[in-house]
Amino acid sequence: MARPTIKDLAKAADVSVATVNRVLAGAENVRLATRQHVQNVAARIGFYGLGAIQSRVAASRPKLRLGALLLQPHRPFYKNLAQTLREAAAARADVDIDLRIDFIEDLSPQNTADHAKDLARHCQAVGIVSAVHPIVTEAINEIERSGVKVFSLVAPMSSTGQIPYIGLDxxxxxxxxxxxxxxxxxxxxxxxxxxxxxxxxxxxxxxxxxxxxxxxxxxxxxxxxxxxxxxxxxxxxxxxxxxxxxxxxxxxxxxxxxxxxxxxxxxxxxxxxxxxxxxxxxxxxxxxxxxxxxxxxxxxxxSLDRFGLEAIDAMVSALQGSHRNLNRIIPFEVLTRENL
CATH class of the missing domain: 3.40.50.2300 (Response regulator)
Incomplete structure (x- = not known):
């Protein structure tokens, strides 16, 4: 069989030949959803220019810098949480996420505050696991005044809901x-x-x-x-x-x-x-x-997979100016030896 042409791709994707050409050229006047649709169809039909389309789509995605500050790295829960956050960030097709995850061994308020401020200097939004303490609260206020969006992960850090929370009820x-x-x-x-x-x-x-x-x-x-x-x-x-x-x-x-x-x-x-x-x-x-x-x-x-998806989605939504509720309550699982 002859390899699919641009015309074949346009027909399979139900778009015009001009749209396919604009996707191949990396033109800015094509919606991201359309680029991704053309890319998916190109992969399905074996279009010869798939690599070029993929690189153009990747280059057109908004680039976001996200961060997470987690507790002691030797604790399995936080190792697993870090992994699910990385997977959720990598799975986003609409944005290019640079995710930085830091762990802290010393859980003292001052150390937590210092690490949170350092992480925020490199990120547009950060998720933090922390105990509530005036020193940490002041650091978060400083971070938010700098324009970085702060989220509470696992443990709420505000009783008023001013800091969006991702975690359990x-x-x-x-x-x-x-x-x-x-x-x-x-x-x-x-x-x-x-x-x-x-x-x-x-x-x-x-x-x-x-x-x-x-x-x-x-x-x-x-x-x-x-x-x-x-x-x-x-x-x-x-x-x-x-x-x-x-x-x-x-x-x-x-x-x-x-x-x-x-x-x-x-x-x-x-x-x-x-x-x-x-x-x-x-x-x-x-x-x-x-x-x-x-x-x-x-x-x-x-449910760590759900947690990772919701945490990344909330941070991306905040940076994209979404008016959706940024608090995400994750259902928990009840396990016994019989349903593992």
Whole structure:
């Protein structure tokens, strides 16, 4: 068969020959959607000039510089989140995204503020995971005054909604966790709760929803005072060991924040796997293993693929002047060993 000509491409794409020529020439007076349509049809019919069309379409896409500031890179959740953000940015056909992702090991407010301001100097929009602190708030105000759009990732940084938020409905998350304990705890008793840091607004809201449900529907379950792990697995392990020794009537353990791997190790070491209702957050290799051996009873997890798409779309929409709601609430997944 003869190779497809420009005329063949125009007919297959239902556009004029002049439009195909303008696409091949990289003319500015062709809509991006039309360029992409012609490119897709060229690939389908095997048009000889596909490479030229692809380069012209790529050159015509708006170029945006986005950034994300995530927490400690050794934590699987944030490694996975970074990967899904990269994939979502690369998948956008309408814009050319230069995505910079920085991790911070030291979670102190000043270090977070300094890294956020440095990232913003290179970006037009940034997504930040951070605890709420006046030093961080002031840094964000400074960034926004410079014209860079700021988004809260995972943890809301504003109770007023002034900073767009991409993440879970944390009130609903906490009430769902409490529902699990109310229905799965075999006997009345105490519920231990571990939080990473009370300054993370998502953890604060989750705890509030958790307490609300238990007060309403499970008065026979007594919630112990929450203890902070400071996002450390070692601290979580030590706290969990102490709870298991001190409270013989411990009916459940809720890990609402970082350090779940340490809590899992402590429960296993004490021989409590399958004997204690334990609920945690986010699917990783460690939590998957804990679900399978019944150390974790329920896992409530971000849908990371959806998170990445929504986060990138919100930042792009903001820079394109869209009037769409920039807050994106991501549905969470409820996992057990039976539906992994």
């Amino acid at each position: 944390n009130w609903k998350l906490g009430r769902t966790a409490a529902w699990g304990f109310a229905h799965l705890c075999r006997t009345p008793g105490k519920i231990g709760i571990l939080v990473g840091n009370p300054r993370y607004r998502n953890q604060e809201m989750t705890e509030a929803g958790f307490r609300s449900y238990l007060r309403e529907f499970a008065p026979d379950l007594s919630l112990l005072e929450p203890q902070s792990t400071f996002e450390s697995a070692a601290v979580a392990q030590e706290i969990t060991e102490h709870l298991l020794v001190k409270h013989h009537d411990l009916a459940g353990l809720y890990v609402n924040g970082g350090g779940v791997s340490g809590a899992i190790e402590a429960v296993r070491a004490q021989g409590k796997s399958g004997k204690l209702t334990m609920i945690g957050h986010d699917l990783t290799d460690t939590t998957r293993s804990a679900l399978l051996d019944d150390t974790l009873t329920i896992l409530m997890s971000h």
